[in-house]
Amino acid sequence: MCITNREVAMLRLLTPHANAHARQLIAETGAPLRVTSTLRTSARNRQVGGSPGSFHLRGRAVDLTGDRYTLRRAADLAWDLRIGRGCTGPEEVLLEYLGTPRQHLHVAW
Ligand SMILES: [Zn+2]
Numbered sequence: 001m002c003i004t005n006r007e008v009a010m011l012r013l014l015t016p017h018a019n020a021h022a023r024q025l026i027a028e029t030g031a032p033l034r035v036t037s038t039l040r041t042s043a044r045n046r047q048v049g050g051s052p053g054s055f056h057l058r059g060r061a062v063d064l065t066g067d068r069y070t071l072r073r074a075a076d077l078a079w080d081l082r083i084g085r086g087c088t089g090p091e092e093v094l095l096e097y098l099g100t101p102r103q104h105l106h107v108a109w
Contacts, residue, residue, distance in 0.1 A: 003035075013039035014059045018109045020083050021090070022062045025107065028077055031070040036104060037063035055092065055108035064105045068098055071105045078107045 003011075003026060011019050026033050040048070040056040055061035064074060078093045092108040 007035040010035050010038045011062070014062065015109075017083070018060045018062065021081070021109045022107070024081055024083065025074060025078055026064070028081060029066075029070060029074040031066065031073070033064040033066045033070060033074060033105075035062060036065050037061075061092070061106060061108035064107070065103070066105075068103060071095055071098070071103065074105050075107075078105070 003023075011022055014022060022035070022038075026035075037048070037056060038061070039059040040050060040054065042057060045052075045054055045057055050056055056063075064071070066074070072095065075093050075095055078090050080089075082089055090107050090109050092106065094106040095103075096106055097103045
């Protein structure tokens with residue numbers, strides 16, 4: 001799938017490790033996923049109801065939208081994918097608000 005310039009710019013705000021993981025996850029899922037959140041300021045995090053210790057505040061989490069089948073497949077892949085030797089995979093893989101207009105997959109590394 002094609003990732004937009006805006007999404008590339010958002011992903012660059014992540015730590016290099018999280019950015020690499022997110023790019024890999026999007027590529028491997030092989031169906032449309034859109035990047036809707038990466039690094040957040042604390043103000044933005046409060047505004048969207050993020051948890052106070054959110055990985056988004058440290059540039060370690062990405063939110064992805066897509067249809068629910070794609071999100072489920074991406075969630076499974078996120079648990080399995082590794083980058084290099086010694087990579088222990090994600091810290092969090094959360095399917096949030098499934099079946100609602102807010103549905104998304106949150107993954108933190
Ligand atoms: Zn998130």
